[in-house]
Amino acid sequence: MKKQQLYKGSLNTIIMKLLEQHGKMYGYEITQKVKEITQGEMNITEGALYPALHKMEADGFLDVEMDRVDGRIRKYYKLTESGVKETVSRMEELENFVRNMQNIVNPNLKLGY
Amino acid sequence: MKKQQLYKGSLNTIIMKLLEQHGKMYGYEITQKVKEITQGEMNITEGALYPALHKMEADGFLDVEMDRVDGRIRKYYKLTESGVKETVSRMEELENFVRNMQNIVNPNLKLGY
């Protein structure tokens, strides 16, 4: 009965930020890392994850490298130069979003003007 | 060339919170209030706003009251009892989202455990 807990539009930001921190990761690893960090509150579904990874690759933000580990295939993704820039941009967007939402929900805290 | 600055899924939360604070508001007023609070960074488009208001009304979260002011029609919306509860729930969701995003983007800050 749980809500999705995941605001649409935040998935790419999450993926990129994790890749920035860890260098390279594969899809399943990303889902587990998010589950771990959020204590199970956020769950990245495969139906959202894989198309997102493919799109970011097509957009030139990610590079892929295939590996075979224990008989299973892993596709490691890492940020391209363009992806690094995009990550910075997305982080600014997230910070703006949070700041704006705080100003909306808490009208007592005024901005520094 | 600006980005939308509005995470999908946050619109209903914004509307409900503003209604909670102001008692009753009409659509156009909501767009202006958001623009004012965010210094123009967030812009609620009518194409998103009106369907959202209609849906929340259909879901029983909002009540409507029509007014004619200066020859123009205004539809004032206010939260129902059910809408007040939903607002609380959505605020919790937003807080969880922000906390989870902070834990993801800033792995240095550990949770209190």
Place this chain on the structure above:
DNA sequence: TTTTGATGCATAAAAAAATTATGTATATTT
């Protein structure tokens, strides 16, 4: 030993929520 659960990728159909583009109409400002 067989079946379940975890690992690992993927896509298709549908739903949700937005953008973009219109449309109507009145009031005010230039």
Place this chain on the structure above:
DNA sequence: AAATATACATAATTTTTTTATGCATCAAAA
């Protein structure tokens, strides 16, 4: 007189997600 601001609305499209599958390997449990 024309442009801008106010005020509502909807339709077509796009974006992003959920839900539901599908395939395949490996480890653990029954």
